[in-house]
Amino acid sequence: MKQKAHKRSPVVNRAVAAATALLLGAGGMVAANVYASAGTSQQGGVPQERTDRRVQSARSTLTVDCPEVVDRLTRVPRKARREVDRNLALLDTQVVQAYQRLARSRTQAANDPAFVRNAILGPLEDKRRATIGRIVTVLDRFTARPTGLDALARCAVRGGGGPRPQDGERTPAPGQDGGRDQGGGRDQGGDPGQGRNGNGPSPDDFVDIRKVRPNFSEPENGEDGSTGTFTTDCGRNENGKFNSDNVIAAPGVSNGAHHMHDYVGNQDTNAFSTNESLAAAETTCANPEDLSTHYWPVVRLRNGVQEQDANVPGGGIEGNVGEIQTPASVTLTFRGNPDAPVTAMPRFLRIITGDAKSFTNGDANANASWSCTGFEDRQLRDKYPLCPRGSQLVRTFRFQNCWDGRNTDSANHRTHVAFANEDGGCPDGFTPIPQLVQRITYDLPRGVTFAVDSFPEQLHKPITDHSDFVNVMSDDLMNEVVTCVNEGRNCE
Known part of the structure; x- marks a missing residue:
């Protein structure tokens, strides 16, 4: 098979080597094939095409x-x-x-x-x-x-x-x-990446975006709302920084995510990063005062192409197979609150949006969404969109925009931050902060199955998409973000 090369940091190589000894010989995965009907529900302001759990699968992993x-x-x-x-x-x-x-x-x-x-x-x-x-x-x-x-x-x-x-x-x-599993089924698109080493996605995980009704609009701003935006440019991970660590959820543990992440911004980020090492690192961000780290699971074409991680943990050994796709664009925007001015995020604030285990945990924290350019009034959570010719795949991560005013992290990595309600108000005890919105697009070839990396048992379901952020802006830059947003300006 064709080998596609990506630049990989020394930390990735060390982590891969350390974890390989634990998981070599883990074996192949099972191809998924799930059939269900769909309805519509809404969580956190972004509608979801939800699988009807009453309809049982005739064939299922x-x-x-x-x-x-x-x-x-x-x-x-x-x-x-x-x-x-x-x-x-x-x-x-x-x-x-x-x-x-x-x-x-x-x-x-x-x-x-x-x-x-x-x-x-x-x-x-x-x-x-x-x-x-x-x-x-x-x-x-x-x-x-x-x-x-x-x-x-x-x-x-x-x-x-x-x-x-x-x-x-x-x-x-x-x-x-x-x-x-009754066997005998054909994988989505005849995907050669799903066979012995595949564990999803299912054909039923995909939907033609043109068949989805419009279901999303931005909230209206109130009289006291903060209407500005601040955009930071940190590249598209052109240099190919990947690892299967998670410094927020599994600090100090190699391969703590069991799937590969794309990284933009801070170039130190791995399982063993500390606040001190992040503050001293290089960054891909255009503004040298922005050392923040942004990371999310990679998207792969299930086309049979072997990546450099094909035989290591976090990659092929754990069912994450196929050709990693470099985003066509990555837009990182901080937005205001529709109800009130925002206050500064503390340095080293850690936030996770979405849930990597939503397929088994349920959808309470499943707030990442999928769409296509030209159709972004149609947002999906538990379906991958099939985009028409000339339209790009879009992933959108909206982060929590309320902070408890005290903690930069919490035991479950969630309770120190919260989403505002529909009118923009924060829960009692929380204050509005700039909302990070990550918008990532991909140019994907037509007719080839794709999937997001996931924990093996999550079967590459689109509902498991998620993203992580550590704020390592200087205090001066964060104050500039707040001023810009509160004054209603659009800054870069």
């Missing part, structure tokens, strides 16, 4: 579904944070490894529910129980001992198109919830 422990950790003392984060990342790795075993054993899994329980879920839950126990022990040293976390060790195997089991329900047997 099995996946591993475990509760999110981090969602229960609303208070983690700073002294305990690093050890807790390492154990949370280990929980993710355990799910990935269980999914990979399930994928390698799909015939047994589809025909023998006892195999699923004894060979996959039982060992996984034992490992999770031990890891959760370590988290409880760490927290017990510094704060009140958390209760009820043991129950989160329980996991389920379900069909890729089926509903998530509710608390108290038994684990569905493969084949009883649409989980049995």
Whole structure:
């Protein structure tokens, strides 16, 4: 196969080498094929084409579904944070490894529910129980001992198109919830990248954008709204900086994301970055005072082309296959609040928008959206748009625009920030800050399947798209952003 070369930073090579020893031989994935009907719902101001969970799949990939422990950790003392984060990342790795075993054993899994329980879920839950126990022990040293976390060790195997089991329900047997893969199906577009090493996407994950009704408009500004914008130019990742780390969600852990990220802005960003190293780094941003880091999962063509990460964790070993696409454009804009003036973001504020595990977690935090140029009044969350000739694929990430006024991060990386409500008002105790909007476009060839990188068990579903931001602007530059936005000017 053709080899496509990308420049890769030394940190990526070190991380890849360290993680390869853990996951080599993880095996192939399972091709997904899910059929469902669609309705429309709305969350956070961006409508969503939602899969009707009542319609069960006739043919569907099995996946591993475990509760999110981090969602229960609303208070983690700073002294305990690093050890807790390492154990949370280990929980993710355990799910990935269980999914990979399930994928390698799909015939047994589809025909023998006892195999699923004894060979996959039982060992996984034992490992999770031990890891959760370590988290409880760490927290017990510094704060009140958390209760009820043991129950989160329980996991389920379900069909890729089926509903998530509710608390108290038994684990569905493969084949009883649409989980049995009948075989014989053709992947979307005959995609050669989906076969032995593929785990999605499904044909039903795509929709012709021309068939989607207009469903989105920007909120109207009130009398006291801040109507300006500030745009920063940090390039398109032309230099090819990739890694499968996540410095926000899994600091200190190589391959903590289990999928590859594009990076623009700060060139130090990896699992081992600190505030000090970020502040001392080089940047791709045109303004040298903007050392902020922006990163999101790469988009790949599922065309059978092998990337340099084809045989390493975060890449092909974990089902992230195909040719990485460099964005045609990346626009990074800070916008105001429709209801009030904004205040400065603190330096090193960390924000995650979207949820990398929305397919199994549910759509509560699924706020990334997909569209096509010329059709951006039609925004999708759980479908990939098929764009007509001459139209580019568009990903849009709208970040939380309210801050608690105290913390640059939180235990679950979410509760220190929030989205304003429809009229622009922030929740009690929160103050408006400039809203970062990342708009990324791609020129994709017609007739070739594409997919976003994801955790293996998330099956490359479009609803799992997400993006991360660390503010490393100088105080002077951030104050310039605030002034520009509050005065209603459009600045660059």
